[in-house]
Amino acid sequence: MTIHDVFDGARLLTEAASTLQANQIFLTVGDDFEEYARIVSAGRPEQPLGPPFDPAKQFLPSARGIWVIGRNAQGQLVHTQAMRLLDLCDQTLARYMSARFAEFPPGGVGIDMDGSWFRPGPGAKRITGRACYHGEMWVKDDAAYRGRGLIDHLARFAFLTAMLHWQPDFVFGFMLRTVARRGLAEREGYMHCDPYCLSWKVEGRNEPLDCNMVWMDIEDIRHVIHVPLEQRVPVAA
Numbered sequence: 001m002t003i004h005d006v007f008d009g010a011r012l013l014t015e016a017a018s019t020l021q022a023n024q025i026f027l028t029v030g031d032d033f034e035e036y037a038r039i040v041s042a043g044r045p046e047q048p049l050g051p052p053f054d055p056a057k058q059f060l061p062s063a064r065g066i067w068v069i070g071r072n073a074q075g076q077l078v079h080t081q082a083m084r085l086l087d088l089c090d091q092t093l094a095r096y097m098s099a100r101f102a103e104f105p106p107g108g109v110g111i112d113m114d115g116s117w118f119r120p121g122p123g124a125k126r127i128t129g130r131a132c133y134h135g136e137m138w139v140k141d142d143a144a145y146r147g148r149g150l151i152d153h154l155a156r157f158a159f160l161t162a163m164l165h166w167q168p169d170f171v172f173g174f175m176l177r178t179v180a181r182r183g184l185a186e187r188e189g190y191m192h193c194d195p196y197c198l199s200w201k202v203e204g205r206n207e208p209l210d211c212n213m214v215w216m217d218i219e220d221i222r223h224v225i226h227v228p229l230e231q232r233v234p235v236a237a
Contacts, residue, residue: 005222009164012225016157023150025070025079029161031062036082039069043077044138050107053082053136058103060084066165067136068158078145081158082136085166093127093172094120104133104174105200106209115201115208121194123215129169132162137173137188152229155188159221172215174198180212189224190214 017027030036033055040049051057053067063085070079088096097104101118105111139145139154162168175185177196185193198211216224 009160013157013160016153019153024072028069030067031065033060033065036067040080044080047138048108050136052104066161078140079154080136080138083158083162084133085168086131086133088128088131090128092125093131094124097124110203112201112203116199118198121197121213123192123194124213127170127172127215130166132166132168132171134158134171134173151187156225159189160225163221170215170217171221172213174211175214177210177212185214191216191220191224
C-alpha cells in the first residue's frame, strides 16, 4: 500500500464517518466477535447473527475480523456490518467456496444443505490471495436511515477500513438477487457481479434464496472510493 493510499484512505474514512455522524449514526469499530454477538442479540433481534461471523461457529481471531456498528443519539443500534479476511494463498475462491460454502449461510432460517449449492462464476475463479468477505450489512427499517443514500457512506467506510487494515487483494460478498437487482450492489460500490452463483434451500419454503456474488479487486477499491457519492444525504436537523 502506497503512502498515497494511506493519506487518501484516512481522509476519506474521516469524511464518511463525519457524514454519518451528521445524520445521527455514530460508528464503533471492533474486533471482538463475542462482544459483537452480544450487541446483535440485544439490538437486532429481527435479524439473528449470521453464521459466518458467529464466534460459536467460526474461529475469528482479532487479526482476521472487524465489525462496524452504528448507534443513534439515543444509543439504539441502527446499523451493522462485518468483514473477515480469508487467506486463500494460491487457491481460488471458486475452489474454496465449492468446498466450504456451507459455512456462509444466512442467519435466522433453517437451511437444507442437500438442496443448496454454490456454482462459481468467472469472478470466483479469478479471486485468490487475501480476500475480504463482507457481510452482516443491516440498516434499521426507519425512514431516518433508509432511502437517503446513507448505505453508500456505510459501505465506503467498510471498504476504506479493510483497505487500511488489511490491504486485501479482493473484497467479496453475497447478496440476494432480488435485492442486488434493485441497485443495492451499485449503491454499495461493488463494480463486479457473478449472478446466480449461490442458492439456499430454506426448510419449509418452496422458493430458495438465490444470491449473486459481488466483488472488487484492490484497484477497483482505489477507484470506487474516489467516485463522488450522490448528493442527496440531507444533514439531520
